Amino acid sequence: MTNAPSRPTGRKVQLMATCLCDAFFDGVAKATVEVLEHAGCEVEFPENQTCCGQPAFNCGDWPASREVMRHTTRVFESDKPVIVPSGSCAAMLFHGAPLEFEKEKDLPVVEKLANRTWELADFLVNGLGIQKWSGRFPARIAFHRACHTRGTGSGAAALKLLESIDGLEVVPFGEAEQCCGFGGTFSVSFPHVSSSMGCLKLEHLTASNPDFIVSGDMSCLMHLGGLADRGGHPVKTLHFVQILQTALHHHG
Amino acid sequence: MAEQKVELFARRLDRGVQQAVHSNSAAGTEKRYHSLGADYSAPDDLRRLAGQIRQHAIEHMDTYLEQAEQSLKRQGAQVHFAVTAADACRAVSDILQKAGAKKVVKSKSMISEEIHLNDHLGSVGIESVETDLGEYIIQIDGDHPSHIVKPIIHKNRRDIAKSFEREGLGDYNDDPETITRRARVFMRDKYLQADAGITGANFVSAESGRLVLVTNEGNSRFCLAAPKIHIALVGIEKVIPSDAELAVLLNLLGRSATGQQLTVYTEFINGPARTDRPSGPREMHVIFVDNERSQILASDCREILRCIRCGACLNVCPIYRQASGHAYRSVYPGPVGAVLSPLLAGKKFKELADLPKASSLCGACNEVCPVDIPIPDLLLKLRHRGHEEHAPSPGTPPMGAFAKLASSPMLWRFAMKSNKVMNLVPLEKLPLPYLQPWLKTRTLPEWRGGEFRSWMKDRRKK
Numbered sequence: 001m002t003n004a005p006s007r008p009t010g011r012k013v014q015l016m017a018t019c020l021c022d023a024f025f026d027g028v029a030k031a032t033v034e035v036l037e038h039a040g041c042e043v044e045f046p047e048n049q050t051c052c053g054q055p056a057f058n059c060g061d062w063p064a065s066r067e068v069m070r071h072t073t074r075v076f077e078s079d080k081p082v083i084v085p086s087g088s089c090a091a092m093l094f095h096g097a098p099l100e101f102e103k104e105k106d107l108p109v110v111e112k113l114a115n116r117t118w119e120l121a122d123f124l125v126n127g128l129g130i131q132k133w134s135g136r137f138p139a140r141i142a143f144h145r146a147c148h149t150r151g152t153g154s155g156a157a158a159l160k161l162l163e164s165i166d167g168l169e170v171v172p173f174g175e176a177e178q179c180c181g182f183g184g185t186f187s188v189s190f191p192h193v194s195s196s197m198g199c200l201k202l203e204h205l206t207a208s209n210p211d212f213i214v215s216g217d218m219s220c221l222m223h224l225g226g227l228a229d230r231g232g233h234p235v236k237t238l239h240f241v242q243i244l245q246t247a248l249h250h251h252g
Numbered sequence: 253m254a255e256q257k258v259e260l261f262a263r264r265l266d267r268g269v270q271q272a273v274h275s276n277s278a279a280g281t282e283k284r285y286h287s288l289g290a291d292y293s294a295p296d297d298l299r300r301l302a303g304q305i306r307q308h309a310i311e312h313m314d315t316y317l318e319q320a321e322q323s324l325k326r327q328g329a330q331v332h333f334a335v336t337a338a339d340a341c342r343a344v345s346d347i348l349q350k351a352g353a354k355k356v357v358k359s360k361s362m363i364s365e366e367i368h369l370n371d372h373l374g375s376v377g378i379e380s381v382e383t384d385l386g387e388y389i390i391q392i393d394g395d396h397p398s399h400i401v402k403p404i405i406h407k408n409r410r411d412i413a414k415s416f417e418r419e420g421l422g423d424y425n426d427d428p429e430t431i432t433r434r435a436r437v438f439m440r441d442k443y444l445q446a447d448a449g450i451t452g453a454n455f456v457s458a459e460s461g462r463l464v465l466v467t468n469e470g471n472s473r474f475c476l477a478a479p480k481i482h483i484a485l486v487g488i489e490k491v492i493p494s495d496a497e498l499a500v501l502l503n504l505l506g507r508s509a510t511g512q513q514l515t516v517y518t519e520f521i522n523g524p525a526r527t528d529r530p531s532g533p534r535e536m537h538v539i540f541v542d543n544e545r546s547q548i549l550a551s552d553c554r555e556i557l558r559c560i561r562c563g564a565c566l567n568v569c570p571i572y573r574q575a576s577g578h579a580y581r582s583v584y585p586g587p588v589g590a591v592l593s594p595l596l597a598g599k600k601f602k603e604l605a606d607l608p609k610a611s612s613l614c615g616a617c618n619e620v621c622p623v624d625i626p627i628p629d630l631l632l633k634l635r636h637r638g639h640e641e642h643a644p645s646p647g648t649p650p651m652g653a654f655a656k657l658a659s660s661p662m663l664w665r666f667a668m669k670s671n672k673v674m675n676l677v678p679l680e681k682l683p684l685p686y687l688q689p690w691l692k693t694r695t696l697p698e699w700r701g702g703e704f705r706s707w708m709k710d711r712r713k714k
Contacts, residue, residue, distance in 0.1 A: 001615065001618075021704060022668055022701065022705070023700070023701045026704035026707065047661070047705070048661035049661075050657070051654075053655075055649075055654060056654060058613060059648050060632070060638055060640075060645075060648075061650075061651040062639070064655035068654075068655050068659055071658065099632065100632075100636075147613075150614075150616075150619055151619070177568065177616055177619070182612065183614070184613075185648060186611070186612045187694075188686050188689045189256055189609065189645075189649075190256055190258070190609075190610065191259070191689035191690070192259055192263040193258070193259055193575060193610075194612070195693040195694070196262075197574060197612070198693075222696075222697060223694060225695075226693075226694030227694050229694070229695040230695050
């Protein structure tokens, strides 16, 4: 999975908050807005946005998914960069959508949106050129690199910012390339396999007792957090943007 | 609610077997990573190059296959083409029966598994002995391989010791070295008695007609030492333009499969024995097998034909690690199998259309693939095909209502807000079939639909 080589940058941006932040994680969406504004961006939130259509795409129901994607292209009609605080939804826009529109007449419309899409960390580091994040966050964290950022600059970008924060230590863990087991609808159609993968992931992530499990995708964290909770050993999870936001408030 | 077959298999899988498969696969992934990293500064560039080479080879398969036929004939080999699995089996038995052959020794070959060659040979009264140790154990147990490189990844040495005892190969002894020695003694006689040796081929060079075989046990060399006839079964996609590409492909194959720089034995076979080349079988037959491959080549999933059967995608796959190979109900398991098996099933596609669903689409398979096959994309395309053909897919939520909701902003916003009622009711009691599998092992966070939207609105007012 790779991004288009030249995507628009600039500080007038559109935010795709994602349906998970819309429904559960308003804190992450708020942090995204504050962090982008701190970086000098003017954030536009198109009110009519819903979902990227990935659930239907992954189920094989491409006509249903395309219906949602067509709506999304209309909602985000502009030339501004589209910023997504999720590697997975971003990948749906820049990789999944062109795939499901391969044989459709409006492929160029979808490709145009794909070429404007940035995952949040990727945009901060590779789009805006931010190399260091100021502030302080004294904690040990385990960073789960979400699978849909494979092959993109997102994982390295998030780590670069996190590691530059004063007081923050990123701890290594085993089998880091392994998926958490969420996989969207996979988590409900393969509940045993999905949960077994998640428990294994938690074992690795918590091996050295980090204070927080951190990722750039709330879907992975919702699954891992929910598993740990149900298993009676709750863990604290954070989206990396929440760390960036908190660090700003604890400046020096 | 009905269950996905791979899920059901994984749920019932013996814990010991699952752990053996997991630790063995994880070790394979580690070895691959280190052996590639040790020798190449940019292994991903090499993978992409190999991907281009293989893509070129399959896209020009008509040209290279014809060239390979000419080159093989020039070397003195006889070339046959088989359209179906049954044709391929018949081609083998025809050659053997014509020569009056009764006994054959086989080296490991996935395509012979694919066409169920041993069953066919048994049915026409020809004894066929697998000489790869893992495959031999599979054969005496009446089992099926569960990994394309490590066929007995699901067995432990105690299982094997029991099988050997049962087959009269000595008293119970689970020391791996003893087991191997006993197999070796048994095999020596079989090699000497055999009328023919059957192999697969890892690559066939169109330019030179060289057939390349890689093994670690040297058994394929023994298969071609005493017997007078060599029969090679080759999938039509195995042809590469020339020997030069082997420099890239062999370097990746060993490292990706077993973390070896090169397998212990790499054979380049230049045709049967001649006066100027006295050793080896006197007769060599190459049977090119199609068995649905042309259909795959004509489809939008043709990239899967790049596969060089290294098994790296199986090793790294978290679903394979949980479910093991037999969960895939086909010769090729794991991510490659989830794509290839339903395609090879041809008209019976729907029977295996659940396999592409057995993936979290994490993409680790693509990341380790030595020929950079976009496996997740192919899984998605096959899910789409399954949906179009109404293949059963238990546990997959219907998406029509979701699409309506997600294309109507008013309805969407209303649903976001009104779903807050979920915070007030015991979710476990709700008759929502797609929520319950989640809740069985996971909690759901508090519903906060609409919160962010009102926060954004308030900020704008300020």
